[in-house]
Amino acid sequence: MKHVxxxxxxxxxxxxxxxxxxxxxxxxxxxxxxxxxTVVRPSRFVALGNYAALAHDPIFWKVLGNNLWFALxxxxxxxxxxxxxxxxVNDRLPARALARMAYFTPTVLPMIAVANLWLxxxxxxxxxxxxxxxxxxxARSHNWLGDPATVLGCTMVMVIWKEAGFFMxxxxxxxQSLAPELEEAAKMEGASRWYFFRRVTFPLLMPTTLFVLVxxxxxxxxxxxxxxxxxxxxxxxxxxxLLYYIYQVAFSFFDTAYxxxxxxxxxxxxxxxxxxxxxxxxxxxxxx
Amino acid sequence: xxxxxxxxxxxxxxxxxxxAALWLSPLLYAFWAAFHPVQYATRFDxxxxxxxxxxxxxxxxxxxxxxxxxxxxxxxxxxxxQLVLCTLAGYAFARFEFAxxxxxxxxxxxxxxxxxxxxxxxxxxxMSRLGLVDTLLGIGLPYMASAFGxxxxxxxxxxxxxxxxxxxxxxxxxFLGVLWRVYVPLARPTYLAYGLVSVSYHWNNxxxxxxxxxSVHTRPLTVGLAIFGAPESGVDWGVISAGTLMAVxxxxxxxxxxxxxxxxxxxxxxxx
Numbered sequence: 001m002k003h004v005x006x007x008x009x010x011x012x013x014x015x016x017x018x019x020x021x022x023x024x025x026x027x028x029x030x031x032x033x034x035x036x037x038t039v040v041r042p043s044r045f046v047a048l049g050n051y052a053a054l055a056h057d058p059i060f061w062k063v064l065g066n067n068l069w070f071a072l073x074x075x076x077x078x079x080x081x082x083x084x085x086x087x088x089v090n091d092r093l094p095a096r097a098l099a100r101m102a103y104f105t106p107t108v109l110p111m112i113a114v115a116n117l118w119l120x121x122x123x124x125x126x127x128x129x130x131x132x133x134x135x136x137x138x139a140r141s142h143n144w145l146g147d148p149a150t151v152l153g154c155t156m157v158m159v160i161w162k163e164a165g166f167f168m169x170x171x172x173x174x175x176q177s178l179a180p181e182l183e184e185a186a187k188m189e190g191a192s193r194w195y196f197f198r199r200v201t202f203p204l205l206m207p208t209t210l211f212v213l214v215x216x217x218x219x220x221x222x223x224x225x226x227x228x229x230x231x232x233x234x235x236x237x238x239x240x241x242l243l244y245y246i247y248q249v250a251f252s253f254f255d256t257a258y259x260x261x262x263x264x265x266x267x268x269x270x271x272x273x274x275x276x277x278x279x280x281x282x283x284x285x286x287x288x
Numbered sequence: 289x290x291x292x293x294x295x296x297x298x299x300x301x302x303x304x305x306x307x308a309a310l311w312l313s314p315l316l317y318a319f320w321a322a323f324h325p326v327q328y329a330t331r332f333d334x335x336x337x338x339x340x341x342x343x344x345x346x347x348x349x350x351x352x353x354x355x356x357x358x359x360x361x362x363x364x365x366x367x368x369x370q371l372v373l374c375t376l377a378g379y380a381f382a383r384f385e386f387a388x389x390x391x392x393x394x395x396x397x398x399x400x401x402x403x404x405x406x407x408x409x410x411x412x413x414x415m416s417r418l419g420l421v422d423t424l425l426g427i428g429l430p431y432m433a434s435a436f437g438x439x440x441x442x443x444x445x446x447x448x449x450x451x452x453x454x455x456x457x458x459x460x461x462x463f464l465g466v467l468w469r470v471y472v473p474l475a476r477p478t479y480l481a482y483g484l485v486s487v488s489y490h491w492n493n494x495x496x497x498x499x500x501x502x503s504v505h506t507r508p509l510t511v512g513l514a515i516f517g518a519p520e521s522g523v524d525w526g527v528i529s530a531g532t533l534m535a536v537x538x539x540x541x542x543x544x545x546x547x548x549x550x551x552x553x554x555x556x557x558x559x560x
Binding site: 002003004005006007009010012013014015016017019020021022023024025027028031081084085088089091092093094095097098099100101102103104105106107108109110111112113114116117118120121128161164165166169170173193215218222224225228229243246247250251256259260263266267270271274 | 305308372381384392402404413430488494498499513529547550
């Protein structure tokens with residue numbers, strides 16, 4: 001009877017999970033082996049033809065490279081800021097609750113709202129960055145989001161602002177679980193604050209750092225909402241990311257087969273990262 | 289949070305405050321722009337007249353009341369369905385031995401990685417086959433069986449002592465009665481944490497709702513905000529700020545009131 005009850009309880013969730021996660025994932029793989037059908041030319045089996053096209057698609061390589069730069073540009077820096085925030089908020093800082101609130105607030109906001117606000121900062125001439133640049137350094141106006149050289153960097157700065165507070169809470173939890181005796185012992189030895197951080201706190205935070213790193217990398221592939229407001233992936237795909245390109249191919253160019261092929265690449269990347277994550281979890285179990 | 293931490297040196301205190309000010313400034317700036325006429329958008333004159341005109345205009349430029357209603361309905365519907373489905377599934381995984389349980393659990397966890405927004409192409413096709421494009425149900429359906437919720441409730445239910453269940457059984461409770469009388473009340477903190485994460489996630493979610501909706505009758509706030517805030521809409525800066533603040537204010541106020549709960553819930557969601 002237990003078998004029946006177990007499955008009965010699971011059934012409603014299982015139907016939805018299979019219907020909207022497993023089946024579409026499998027269907028994506030299947031569709032990537034066919035051409036996109038049109039009215040005059042129905043869809044036909046092309047085997048790995050879409051993948052061959054992908055290998056020769058400069059935009060695909062461009063957005064994949066952008067994803068890499070985006071991850072490299074946002075993750076280590078926001079983690080470093082997050083660590084600093086956590087250490088400060090963990091200390092007896094005056095107005096500590098206010099500082100913690102300030103650091104964390106961007107996490108609660110939707111990316112669309114954040115992009116709406118930041119769009120104005122980057123606007124040439126009237127935008128805040130240009131105004132500050134002109135007032136302090138007499139800098140000339142710059143089209144921050146219109147210049148392929150600066151656009152990806154601009155989106156990165158915004159994402160760092162949005163994500164650092166989220167990573168902070170993991171470091172904060174880790175710091176609070178560290179034994180206070182460590183710090184007392186270091187004080188008795190006369191260790192400087194920097195020395196204590198470098199030799200004690202930082203190494204002890206390493207498991208948290210690895211954990212946040214992997215999760216942030218996985219998440220970086222899903223962060224595309226801001227592109228819809230700020231740049232539409234442009235100029236010339238300079239700020240586009242893989243998931244945004246998938247959206248464009250599927251819903252602006254209506255090439256669903258090729259969009260499926262791109263999705264398969266994304267799924268493979270995510271699966272690879274999940275394996276790394278899984279191994280980290282295994283290791284952590286050993287430590288305990 | 290811990291009173292044990294030592295006092296930071298003055299230079300670091302100053303740096304921490306500076307960083308906090310820097311971090312708050314984009315939001316404070318949005319407040320400034322929203323509450324002042326557009327000619328003060330970048331002129332920080334403390335005597336500038338305060339007005340609500342931007343809010344009034346934002347409210348009429350875009351169908352905000354409708355977007356608000358859609359988002360509230362969507363978030364409520366998703367959370368309600370998630371609570372029921374995840375409770376049942378979490379209970380099955382925590383307390384029932386059934387064939388294929390471990391494999392099924394592994395398959396559930398796949399969704400932690402492959403969220404519905406990654407599968408937009410195929411999920412859109414499924415929704416159009418089901419005739420659910422441009423419906424609130426179509427936006428919510430892929431999220432209702434939440435792997436995170438199932439996982440979280442399974443972990444919580446596993447910590448409930450068997451003796452409590454046995455006592456309830458002696459009193460004549462069936463297996464659903466036990467779930468309702470014993471497990472659900474004991475998991476209240478988990479439900480709260482999960483509820484906060486779910487509501488924040490779906491209040492802010494954008495890509496899938498954008499893909500699957502095409503009319504004002506179903507578009508949630510984020511999608512409405514994107515149309516409204518896009519540079520080509522030509523709406524002026526103060527109005528965009530006002531609209532953006534209106535859209536985020538319910539969540540922002542909730543966060544300011546329940547900060548600790550929010551941070552703890554978000555952390556649980558991250559650790560999984």
